[in-house]
Amino acid sequence: MEAIPTLLAVITITFFLLRLAPGGPFADERDLSPQAQAAMEAHYGLDQPLVMQYFRYLGNLARGDLGPSFRYPTRTVNEIIVDHFPVSLELGAWGLLVALSLGLGAGLLAAAYRQRPQDHTIMTLAMVGICLPTFVLGPFLVYIFSLQLGWFNVGGWSHWSDRILPGFVLGSFFAAYVARLTRNGVGESVLMDYYRTALAKGLSKRQALWKHALKPGILPTIAFLGPAAAGLLTGSFVVESVFNIPGLGQQFINAAFGRDFTVVTGLVILYAVLILFFNLTVDFLQALLDPKLRES
Amino acid sequence: MNPVAEEKPTAVFLPGRNPMAEAWRRFRHNIPAMAGLIFLLGFLLLCLIGPWLTPFGFEEQNRSLGAASPGTMGEAGRHWLGTDRLGRDLLTRLLHGGRLSFLVAVAATMVSLFIGVTYGAIAAWCGGKRDAVMMRIVDLLYALPFTVFLILLMVIFERSLLLLFIAIGAIEWLTMARIVRGQVLVLKTRAFVEAARSLGRRSSALILRHVLPNSMGPIIVYTTLTIPNVMLLEAFVSFLGLGVQAPQASLGLLINEGVSAMESAPWLLFFPSVAFALSLLSLNFVGDGLRDAFNPKE
Numbered sequence: 001m002e003a004i005p006t007l008l009a010v011i012t013i014t015f016f017l018l019r020l021a022p023g024g025p026f027a028d029e030r031d032l033s034p035q036a037q038a039a040m041e042a043h044y045g046l047d048q049p050l051v052m053q054y055f056r057y058l059g060n061l062a063r064g065d066l067g068p069s070f071r072y073p074t075r076t077v078n079e080i081i082v083d084h085f086p087v088s089l090e091l092g093a094w095g096l097l098v099a100l101s102l103g104l105g106a107g108l109l110a111a112a113y114r115q116r117p118q119d120h121t122i123m124t125l126a127m128v129g130i131c132l133p134t135f136v137l138g139p140f141l142v143y144i145f146s147l148q149l150g151w152f153n154v155g156g157w158s159h160w161s162d163r164i165l166p167g168f169v170l171g172s173f174f175a176a177y178v179a180r181l182t183r184n185g186v187g188e189s190v191l192m193d194y195y196r197t198a199l200a201k202g203l204s205k206r207q208a209l210w211k212h213a214l215k216p217g218i219l220p221t222i223a224f225l226g227p228a229a230a231g232l233l234t235g236s237f238v239v240e241s242v243f244n245i246p247g248l249g250q251q252f253i254n255a256a257f258g259r260d261f262t263v264v265t266g267l268v269i270l271y272a273v274l275i276l277f278f279n280l281t282v283d284f285l286q287a288l289l290d291p292k293l294r295e296s
Numbered sequence: 297m298n299p300v301a302e303e304k305p306t307a308v309f310l311p312g313r314n315p316m317a318e319a320w321r322r323f324r325h326n327i328p329a330m331a332g333l334i335f336l337l338g339f340l341l342l343c344l345i346g347p348w349l350t351p352f353g354f355e356e357q358n359r360s361l362g363a364a365s366p367g368t369m370g371e372a373g374r375h376w377l378g379t380d381r382l383g384r385d386l387l388t389r390l391l392h393g394g395r396l397s398f399l400v401a402v403a404a405t406m407v408s409l410f411i412g413v414t415y416g417a418i419a420a421w422c423g424g425k426r427d428a429v430m431m432r433i434v435d436l437l438y439a440l441p442f443t444v445f446l447i448l449l450m451v452i453f454e455r456s457l458l459l460l461f462i463a464i465g466a467i468e469w470l471t472m473a474r475i476v477r478g479q480v481l482v483l484k485t486r487a488f489v490e491a492a493r494s495l496g497r498r499s500s501a502l503i504l505r506h507v508l509p510n511s512m513g514p515i516i517v518y519t520t521l522t523i524p525n526v527m528l529l530e531a532f533v534s535f536l537g538l539g540v541q542a543p544q545a546s547l548g549l550l551i552n553e554g555v556s557a558m559e560s561a562p563w564l565l566f567f568p569s570v571a572f573a574l575s576l577l578s579l580n581f582v583g584d585g586l587r588d589a590f591n592p593k594e
Contacts, residue, residue, distance in 0.1 A: 006436055014448070021452035131576040133528055135535040135548070136569045139555045147559060227438075234443040238535060242555065252444075253536060256451040264448065271441045279439050 003276045010272040011061070011265070015054055018261045044070060057265075066266035071258050077266035080251055085270070087157060088247035091170060091239065092232050094163055098171025099178055099228065104221070106175070107182025111217070112209060114187050122179065129176025134235050138169040138242035155244030166243045170235050174228050181224055186217030215289055222285050229278035233271060319513070319589040329585020332578035339394060339575060346391030354392040355543035358383030363561040378563045380553060384543075386564065390571055393545035397575075400461045400546070401527040407465025408526075409519055412472025417503050419473070420480035431477065434470050442467045446529070450538040460539055464529050468522055475518050479511035513590035521583040524576045531572060547572040 041047050045056060060067060066077035110122040132140075145165065146154045156162055189195060190213050198208040237249035248267065255263035323329055342349065351372035358379070361370055366378040370385070377386040419430035449463050483489060484507060492506050508515075531548030533539035540546040542553075547568055554565030 006439055010440060013445075017445075017448060017452065127577065127580060131524075131573050131580060133531070133576075135532065135551055135555075136573055139551070139558055139565055140569065143558055143562060143565065230441055230443070233441065234532070237447075238532065241536065253447070256447055259451070268441065268444055268448070271444050275441050276439055 003280065006276060007269070007272055011058070011269055012054075014265050014268045015057060016050070018259070018264060019050055019053070021259070044068070061269070066269070067262040069255075069260055069263050071255070071260040071263070077263050080263060081248065081266065081270060084246060084248045084251050087245060088236055088240070088249060090163070091166055091236055091245060091247060094167030095170030095174070095232050095235065095239075096228075098167055099174035099232075102171065102175035103178025104182055104218075107179040107221070108186060108209075108214075110179065110183040111186035111190060111213070112205070114183075114190065119183070123183065126176040126179045126183075129172050130180075133173060134169050134238040135242065137172060138165075138239060141165050141169060142242065155242075157243075157245045157247075162243075162245075166239050166245060169242070170232060170239045173235065174231060177224065177228070178221055181221045182218060185220045186213050189213040189217040192216075219286065219290055222282060222289065225285075226275075226279040226282040230275050233274065315513075319586075323585050323589040326585040326588060328581040329589075332581030332585070335574060335578045336582065339571070339578075340398060343391045343395040343398065346388065346395065349391070350385060350388045352385035352388045354384065354388050354545060356384060356388075363557065363564075365561070366563050377567050378561070380564055381557055381561070386567060389545045389550060390547075390567060393540075393547050393550050393568070394571060394575070396457075396540060396545065397527055397530060397547045397572075400457065400464070400530045400540075401523050404461035404464040404468065404526045404530070405519060405522045407462055408468035408472060408522060409515070410469075411466065412469035413476050413508070413515065415469065416473035416476030416478075417480050417508065420477040421484060421499060421503060421507075423481075427477075431474075434473055437470055443529070443532070446533060447536070447538060450533055457540070460530065460533065461526075464526050467529070468526060472515075472518055472522070475514050476511060479514055480507055483507045483510055517583065517587045517590055520579065520586055524579040524583070527572075527576065527579070547575070 038047070045053055048056075057067070064078075066081070069075045069077060069080065106122050106126065110119040113119045142154060142165065146152045152161055152165055153159065186209070190209070195208060195212050198212045199205070203211070233249075236247060237253060239245065240247040240249040241253070248270075251263065252267045254260075255267065347354075352370070352375075358370065359382070361368065361375070361379050361383040363381050364370075364375055364379045364383070366376060366386075368375050368378060370379070375385050375387070377390065379385055380389070415430065415434075419427045422430075446463055446467065449459065453459055480503070489502060489506050492502055497505070527547075530539060530546060531551065534546045534548030535552045537552065540549050542549065550568035551565065551572060554562075554568055557564045
């Protein structure tokens with residue numbers, strides 16, 4: 001329910017932050033005469049009072065129109081999103097897949113072998129994973145696998161094999177985090193009385209782990225998925241730049257550098273909507289799994 | 297005064313039971329944490345004495361020695377880690393960058409510490425409706441795409457270091473506020489706080505003298521865990537070309553420069569990345585070690 005005021009706050013902050021900033025989208029076009037600049041500004045409504053611009057923007061937004069790009073007059077923000085968002089979405093999906101499959105698998109394995117060598121190995125690897133952020137891991141892997149071994153393309157997004165390195169680089173940090181959370185969560189529920197009861201009534205270790213330790217133990221991991229979604233999003237900025245992937249992140253950075261107001265505002269709104277949507281999904285999942293939360 | 301209290305005042309204070317000393321004793325036996333601490337102190341020391349350690353300046357260029365491999369002899373001395381494409385000594389830049397990265401990290405963490413502790417303590421102390429509203433705001437802020445705002449801020453305004461760490465600090469305080477609030481909620485009902493209040497102490501004095509010192513453990517632990525997060529954020533922003541600007545150096549910026557020279561001069565990528573990853577690893581080990589030292593479980 002708070003989603004709408006939060007979103008409105010994001011829109012308002014972004015809008016005024018950009019409009020109050022020094023330098024506009026046409027400021028550094030040297031060959032633009034003052035008259036031409038004024039004409040451009042009038043064309044886009046930039047000469048009107050700020051509050052008027054704001055409400056006009058909100059009105060257009062309500063109709064799903066994010067406006068034209070200031071830098072590339074032939075393109076609209078909607079077009080940019082339609083062109084580049086699917087790429088980023090796919091990248092994010094691969095990253096999430098890596099994070100969940102690798103992280104949950106490793107975390108459960110470590111919890112099953114708590115305080116044994118397997119556990120220590122996995123946890124050390126997870127710690128290393130957390131300390132290798134995308135902008136360190138990405139270039140390293142490109143250097144080894146693309147430049148030295150020649151197994152993959154250095155960058156791009158055309159061949160299916162172009163998905164492997166970026167997906168892994170984007171997901172590995174979160175996989176490490178998920179592994180730690182899962183291991184600790186499940187590892188703690190293994191110490192509980194109900195788990196001992198389950199073993200005492202004759203369930204095998206695997207059954208007891210699967211039926212009784214997993215559900216309560218995985219709650220912290222589920223809660224982490226909200227922040228993880230935001231992290232995947234910003235991580236994709238780096239991954240797209242390292243692997244030269246034509247996603248939305250590149251568009252956002254370029255637009256921010258070029259002070260392309262409408263593109264930046266539009267993308268910030270899109271990102272906020274995505275994050276809010278993901279948080280809502282996580283809340284829903286949590287309520288589904290945790291009876292205590294369902295009551296309140 | 298109270299005769300019962302006067303009878304055996306020493307019984308409570310067993311020697312060697314100081315919680316800080318106890319924590320340090322446990323910390324000392326944690327091998328990864330100690331290794332991390334030693335690495336950090338060593339690296340920090342090198343960063344601090346860096347300018348006197350190498351015969352080069354961090355922005356001193358030497359066009360004839362561009363992208364020289366590690367160990368090449370330069371005019372003033374040996375380039376142990378090689379040079380970048382402008383002939384600047386990598387070791388010098390690495391130590392300079394390390395110093396800047398740590399400076400930003402510590403400063404931003406202090407900002408977040410200050411905001412988080414103040415906010416959390418006030419929310420818990422007021423309690424009731426004000427507490428609910430204040431923590432609801434924190435929940436809402438958690439849901440915002442802050443890194444995106446950070447990028448915007450860095451693009452729009454001059455990319456000053458001051459703005460960088462204030463902005464990062466303003467992002468990172470949320471969890472600290474939650475932790476401090478939880479602590480204060482528990483402590484404010486305790487008898488010694490009640491006693492101090494009945495002596496007529498003002499709220500601010502109660503919080504500063506009695507409540508906060510007793511939440512020091514969690515605050516210290518979370519502060520050490522915030523520092524690597526902040527370093528990560530700074531390096532992220534600098535990597536995208538939005539943070540620290542050349543000829544200044546930070547670890548993130550050096551990694552960025554390394555990426556663009558990766559094919560011809562891989563050492564430019566290798567050394568800054570390793571320094572950065574090891575710093576993060578050490579900080580995390582120290583943070584985990586402190587956490588275990590302050591609340592021993594197993």
